[in-house]
Amino acid sequence: MSxxxxxxxxxxxxxxAVLRVVVLVNAVGLTVYRFDNFVSPAAALVxxxxxxxxxAFAVWAYAAPGRRTAVLVGADLAIALGLLLVTPxxxxxxxxxxxxxxxxxxxxxACAIHYRWIGGLLAGLALAAVDLGLxxxxxxxxxxxxxxxxxxxxxxxxxxxxxxxxxxxxxxxERAAARAEERARLARAVHDGVLQVLALVQRRGxxxxxxxxxxxxxxxxxxxxxxxxxxxxxxxxxxAAGLVDLAAALAELETGTVTVSGPATAVEMPARPAEExxxxxxxxxxxxxxxxxxDARAWVLLQAFPDHVEVxxxxxxxxxxxxxxxxxxxxxxxxxxxxxxxRIEDLGGKAELITGATGTExxxxxxxxxxxx
Amino acid sequence: xxxxxxxxxxxxxxxxxxxxxxAAGFDVVAxxxxxxxxxxxxxxxxxEVVVLDLHIPxxxxxxxxxxxxxxxxxxxxxxxxASGEQNDVLAAVKxxxxxxxxxxxxxxxxxxxxxxxxxxxxxxxxxxxGLVLGEFQHSAxxxxxxDKPTLTDxxxxxxxxxxxxxxxxxxxxxxxxxxxxxxNHVQNILRKLQMHNRVELTRYAIEQGLDGD
Numbered sequence: 001m002s003x004x005x006x007x008x009x010x011x012x013x014x015x016x017a018v019l020r021v022v023v024l025v026n027a028v029g030l031t032v033y034r035f036d037n038f039v040s041p042a043a044a045l046v047x048x049x050x051x052x053x054x055x056a057f058a059v060w061a062y063a064a065p066g067r068r069t070a071v072l073v074g075a076d077l078a079i080a081l082g083l084l085l086v087t088p089x090x091x092x093x094x095x096x097x098x099x100x101x102x103x104x105x106x107x108x109x110a111c112a113i114h115y116r117w118i119g120g121l122l123a124g125l126a127l128a129a130v131d132l133g134l135x136x137x138x139x140x141x142x143x144x145x146x147x148x149x150x151x152x153x154x155x156x157x158x159x160x161x162x163x164x165x166x167x168x169x170x171x172x173x174e175r176a177a178a179r180a181e182e183r184a185r186l187a188r189a190v191h192d193g194v195l196q197v198l199a200l201v202q203r204r205g206x207x208x209x210x211x212x213x214x215x216x217x218x219x220x221x222x223x224x225x226x227x228x229x230x231x232x233x234x235x236x237x238x239x240a241a242g243l244v245d246l247a248a249a250l251a252e253l254e255t256g257t258v259t260v261s262g263p264a265t266a267v268e269m270p271a272r273p274a275e276e277x278x279x280x281x282x283x284x285x286x287x288x289x290x291x292x293x294x295d296a297r298a299w300v301l302l303q304a305f306p307d308h309v310e311v312x313x314x315x316x317x318x319x320x321x322x323x324x325x326x327x328x329x330x331x332x333x334x335x336x337x338x339x340x341x342x343r344i345e346d347l348g349g350k351a352e353l354i355t356g357a358t359g360t361e362x363x364x365x366x367x368x369x370x371x372x373x
Numbered sequence: 374x375x376x377x378x379x380x381x382x383x384x385x386x387x388x389x390x391x392x393x394x395x396a397a398g399f400d401v402v403a404x405x406x407x408x409x410x411x412x413x414x415x416x417x418x419x420x421e422v423v424v425l426d427l428h429i430p431x432x433x434x435x436x437x438x439x440x441x442x443x444x445x446x447x448x449x450x451x452x453x454x455a456s457g458e459q460n461d462v463l464a465a466v467k468x469x470x471x472x473x474x475x476x477x478x479x480x481x482x483x484x485x486x487x488x489x490x491x492x493x494x495x496x497x498x499x500x501x502x503g504l505v506l507g508e509f510q511h512s513a514x515x516x517x518x519x520d521k522p523t524l525t526d527x528x529x530x531x532x533x534x535x536x537x538x539x540x541x542x543x544x545x546x547x548x549x550x551x552x553x554x555x556x557n558h559v560q561n562i563l564r565k566l567q568m569h570n571r572v573e574l575t576r577y578a579i580e581q582g583l584d585g586d
Binding site: 230357 | 383385386389428455458459460462463475476477479480498499500501502503504506507508510511514533536537538539543546547
């Protein structure tokens with residue numbers, strides 16, 4: 001048996017120990033109360049001593065997993081059945097209540113906990129059969145009690161099995177999480193080393209010039225790619241099901257000339273609007289390359305508010321003159337701008353183009369409707 | 374020239390940075406490869422500027438920043454990080470670092486950054502400005518107690534422009550302010566961010582029952 005299953009059993013047996021004491025007090029109390037129902041005071045006393053003694057022994061015996069043997073459980077059930085069987089002898093054949101009464105539930109539940117639903121069911125059947133077999137007449141409540149024994153044993157056994165399975169699954173999940181955590185830790189160490197080397201190659205390459213500069217440029221590309229990947233995989237950044245992290249998605253647009261900034265925490269959004277925002281941002285960056293130059297610098301800034309997100313894409317080009325926009329519109333050449341606007345307006349947001357001496361800037365504002373956090 | 378300490382566990386990086394700093398005329402008084410070495414050597418040599426990699430053997434760069442600032446609050450800490458793990462960068466700046474640069478920055482950018490932090494001028498890259506903006510926006514949206522300082526509208530505006538890649542000079546022009554005023558605003562932003570850290574530490578202490586006795 002796995003440690004998780006043993007732990008579950010131990011907890012249940014600890015709870016059962018309390019129940020055993022409760023039903024013992026009940027049984028002893030009823031015996032004393034109906035003392036004159038017994039054929040002899042000595043017989044009643046012996047029965048009480050057996051129940052007290054066995055309860056004490058059972059509480060001790062079941063406490064350690066190693067002592068929970070078939071012999072112990074068998075003896076437990078045998079004593080309960082034995083006390084039922086002597087009832088006609090010590091209380092006369094026409095007895096009302098059996099000697100142990102509810103005390104038999106201790107043995108019943110021990111069978112159920114240790115042997116699951118089948119143990120509980122068989123113990124319940126045995127106890128019910130003996131109890132009913134001894135009766136001269138069976139009324140509704142006697143039948144009801146016997147029926148509860150059978151049902152209760154099976155149900156408790158089944159529950160015990162389910163809880164054990166859940167504990168096993170939980171343990172497995174915890175182990176998987178620990179393994180993933182360790183892998184992530186190792187990956188961070190490896191990634192950091194690789195990043196250090198790539199950054200160094202990029203730096204030295206740039207200083208040496210010539211072929212080395214090309215090597216440095218390639219190292220720089222890889223370095224940014226890896227950094228964007230790591231940014232999306234930081235601990236605590238896994239977005240909930242159906243949502244994506246807009247900050248990580250935008251970070252992938254970073255290149256040697258494009259800087260992407262945003263909050264340190266994940267910005268969770270449903271997949272479709274996030275994809276549209278990334279597509280609009282990419283279109284705006286394409287626009288910068290086309291109109292300002294291949295190596296034009298650009299900055300993307302993501303801001304997250306409870307009810308909306310703002311993405312700004314700025315270049316430091318000469319700006320677009322008012323006349324040129326109108327002219328381009330007249331010639332139907334506003335393709336990219338219209339596609340950015342269209343995408344954002346479809347999401348219920350707005351896209352504004354601001355142009356001036358310090359470059360041209362797209363401001364994309366999109367509501368986060370139906371998204372929490 | 375300023376007295377500088379370089380902390381990095383990669384020998385080739387440490388040497389490259391040290392060489393560049395010495396060539397530019399800085400006085401490199403110490404180098405360290407672990408957090409523990411960094412703290413001991415800092416106490417022994419008292420550099421004015423610490424160029425610090427965040428990923429170093431225990432204690433990490435954030436803790437080293439905290440210790441160094443506690444030992445000598447006027448120290449300027451410039452974070453030089455390869456991975457740019459954003460939570461770490463933000464934590465280091467909250468702990469008192471006044472600049473952050475990714476390792477892929479060029480030699481000139483590095484030297485310029487060291488000169489600027491040495492002169493008491495925070496080095497805010499657009500990336501760092503984005504993180505700080507995110508931190509203030511997050512606390513504005515989630516704070517209920519209101520004991521964390523918030524940014525004024527002007528400070529938020531300036532931070533946004535830094536995050537959008539404008540230089541202090543361009544910001545000064547656009548907002549019709551002096552360069553010095555923009556610098557002061559940026560310094561205030563950093564100071565408020567570091568107070569966030571103190572508020573969080575105090576709350577933590579109160580929650581853990583460490584404030585009474």
